[in-house]
Amino acid sequence: xxxxxxxxxxxxxxxxxxxxxxxxxxxxxxxxxxxxxxxxxxxxxxxxxxxxxxxxxxxxxxxxxxxxxxxxxxxxxxxxxxxxxxxxxxxxxxxxxxxxxxxxxxxxxxxxxxxxxxxxxxxxxxxxxxxxxxxxxxxxxxxxxxxxxxxxxxxxxxxxxxxxxxxxxxxxxxxxxxxxxxxxxxxxxxxxxxxxxxxxxxxxxxxxxxxxxxxxxxxxxxxxxxxxxxxxxxxxxxxxxxxxxxxxxxxxxxxxxxxxxxxxxxxxxxxxxxxxxxxxxxxxxxx
Amino acid sequence: xxxxxxxxxxxxxxxxxxxxxxxxxxxxxxxxxxxxxxxxxxxxxxxxxxxxxxxxxxxxxxxxxxxxxxxxxxxxxxxxxxxxxxxxxxxxxxxxxxxxxxxxxxxxxxxxxxxxxxxxxxxxxxxxxxxxxxxxxxxxxxxxxxxxxxxxxxxxxxxxxxxxxxxxxxxxxxxxxxxxxxxxxxxxxxxxxxxxxxxxxxxxxxxxxxxxxxxxxxxxxxxxxxxxxxxxxxxxxxxxxxxxxxxxxxxxxxxxxxxxxxxxxxxxxxxxxxxxxxxxxxxxx
Numbered sequence: 001x002x003x004x005x006x007x008x009x010x011x012x013x014x015x016x017x018x019x020x021x022x023x024x025x026x027x028x029x030x031x032x033x034x035x036x037x038x039x040x041x042x043x044x045x046x047x048x049x050x051x052x053x054x055x056x057x058x059x060x061x062x063x064x065x066x067x068x069x070x071x072x073x074x075x076x077x078x079x080x081x082x083x084x085x086x087x088x089x090x091x092x093x094x095x096x097x098x099x100x101x102x103x104x105x106x107x108x109x110x111x112x113x114x115x116x117x118x119x120x121x122x123x124x125x126x127x128x129x130x131x132x133x134x135x136x137x138x139x140x141x142x143x144x145x146x147x148x149x150x151x152x153x154x155x156x157x158x159x160x161x162x163x164x165x166x167x168x169x170x171x172x173x174x175x176x177x178x179x180x181x182x183x184x185x186x187x188x189x190x191x192x193x194x195x196x197x198x199x200x201x202x203x204x205x206x207x208x209x210x211x212x213x214x215x216x217x218x219x220x221x222x223x224x225x226x227x228x229x230x231x232x233x234x235x236x237x238x239x240x241x242x243x244x245x246x247x248x249x250x251x252x253x254x255x256x257x258x259x260x261x262x263x264x265x266x267x268x269x270x271x272x273x274x275x276x277x278x279x280x281x282x283x284x285x286x287x
Numbered sequence: 288x289x290x291x292x293x294x295x296x297x298x299x300x301x302x303x304x305x306x307x308x309x310x311x312x313x314x315x316x317x318x319x320x321x322x323x324x325x326x327x328x329x330x331x332x333x334x335x336x337x338x339x340x341x342x343x344x345x346x347x348x349x350x351x352x353x354x355x356x357x358x359x360x361x362x363x364x365x366x367x368x369x370x371x372x373x374x375x376x377x378x379x380x381x382x383x384x385x386x387x388x389x390x391x392x393x394x395x396x397x398x399x400x401x402x403x404x405x406x407x408x409x410x411x412x413x414x415x416x417x418x419x420x421x422x423x424x425x426x427x428x429x430x431x432x433x434x435x436x437x438x439x440x441x442x443x444x445x446x447x448x449x450x451x452x453x454x455x456x457x458x459x460x461x462x463x464x465x466x467x468x469x470x471x472x473x474x475x476x477x478x479x480x481x482x483x484x485x486x487x488x489x490x491x492x493x494x495x496x497x498x499x500x501x502x503x504x505x506x507x508x509x510x511x512x513x514x515x516x517x518x519x520x521x522x523x524x525x526x527x528x529x530x531x532x533x534x535x536x537x538x539x540x541x542x543x544x545x546x547x548x549x550x551x552x553x554x555x556x557x558x559x560x561x562x563x564x565x566x567x568x569x570x571x572x
Binding site: 013014015017018019020021022024025026028029032033036037038039040041043044047086089090092093094096097099105107108109110111112113114115116117118119120122123124126127132133134157158161190215218219220221222226239240242243246251254255258261262265266268269 | 307497510528553
């Protein structure tokens with residue numbers, strides 16, 4: 001397609017504007033997006049097409065895989081739940097109270113976004129190994145963290161925390177103080193105010209944070225593999241199983257699992273969008 | 288120790304003191320345990336055998352070549368994603384066109400894909416089984432298990448960072464200033480350089496910081512396509528993994544401490560950028 005025709009094609013789809021550069025920037029964006037993201041991703045579907053439906057189905061429902069789903073979804077769910085509870089407390093104290101070293105604690109929340117996952121993985125493993133700072137106290141109690149699903153959960157709490165805190169924080173900051181004051185002057189207790197005013201207000205944000213932390217946790221690899229120990233049927237997560245299959249040159253098997261996880265990611269992405277819209281409309285209604 | 292509630296001073300409502308203290312202590316302990324301890328563990332483990340062992344692990348040839356490779360990968364991936372991020376946000380925010388929402392969703396896509404899958408798609412694309420892969424093999428072009436694949440996988444995982452920061456920012460700023468410049472006869476490039484760029488500089492810097500931190504620290508995706516050839520295709524995170532799996536813990540944590548310092552510096556710079564960004568926003572509005 002020559003450039004003149006391409007740009008006239010683009011122009012039919014857009015409203016007129018005096019600003020230049022539409023064809024150039026959109027054209028570059030689309031080419032880059034296609035080459036880097038869309039083409040390689042669509043390759044996944046071609047690669048699985050080599051499997052028959054029965055083979056595909058058997059691959060994604062094999063015993064070892066079913067256990068891995070259980071561990072991946074279970075640990076991601078528990079970690080996201082714990083993050084919702086403690087993430088709310090952290091967001092609450094950061095927005096509402098003053099305390100020593102507040103700025104440092106606030107900055108610490110972002111660390112999981114910036115710290116490479118492999119580093120987090122080995123650091124957590126050293127902490128929770130039987131001889132580690134925390135592991136040595138848990139070992140006599142009979143609690144094993146490293147190389148069990150409990151360890152996976154702890155790694156996923158680490159990676160998911162900022163998603164909850166950073167989603168809830170702005171909503172709490174934005175909260176209309178008048179409602180709270182009105183309720184208090186009408187004699188509501190602090191607990192009533194929390195349950196009847198705060199909780200409904202921040203529920204969309206909490207659920208968005210939960211969904212984001214959960215989605216991230218499902219795909220997490222680097223921080224988990226060190227602490228997980230990766231025992232088949234006990235502490236093996238789906239991303240690791242994909243890696244294992246790939247290393248055994250079982251490309252079709254790896255791709256089949258990848259398709260399942262990709263499908264789950266799309267559902268989560270859609271859910272997060274819906275939750276965010278819900279939060280925005282609620283915000284607009286209240287202001 | 289002051290435990291006042293700044294916004295609440297006038298209204299006099301809020302939690303009773305013991306609830307407040309209990310919440311603060313719970314929050315601090317949780318943050319300390321979940322985030323503070325791992326951070327401290329990296330440096331303690333790295334310095335376990337003293338400063339000499341620490342320095343020796345870092346200037347060891349394989350570690351140095353991992354550092355060089357990481358810098359090279361980031362030096363290619365980050366600028367490409369900056370150009371893409373600016374182009375995409377210009378097209379998306381300065382014009383109205385059909386399919387905009389879909390485009391934004393597609394740009395965000397790499398964030399919701401597991402790092403392992405991000406690597407897998409390139410392993411499939413450039414692997415010997417694919418059409419492209421066998422063609423590359425015939426022409427003796429090495430992409431998979433070599434630097435090009437590391438770069439491409441890194442571009443993929445850091446793809447949305449810059450665009451995602453710029454789109455909401457440029458959306459908010461609208462098109463009036465640029466339209467005025469164009470109508471007064473400025474060229475498109477000049478308008479971009481003297482109007483748009485100063486307006487978006489803090490947001491752009493913020494996006495670049497995050498993009499760079501992820502590019503240097505990516506593990507899962509590069510692990511799939513790297514082939515783990517010592518001294519050749521190991522980036523810093525991969526080198527950390529290898530040392531750790533060889534039970535060479537001091538060396539693993541020493542090399543990991545470079546990435547940890549990078550993360551801490553990134554967060555500090557991010558704070559500064561946020562502060563300046565907020566200031567300029569206040570002046571312009």
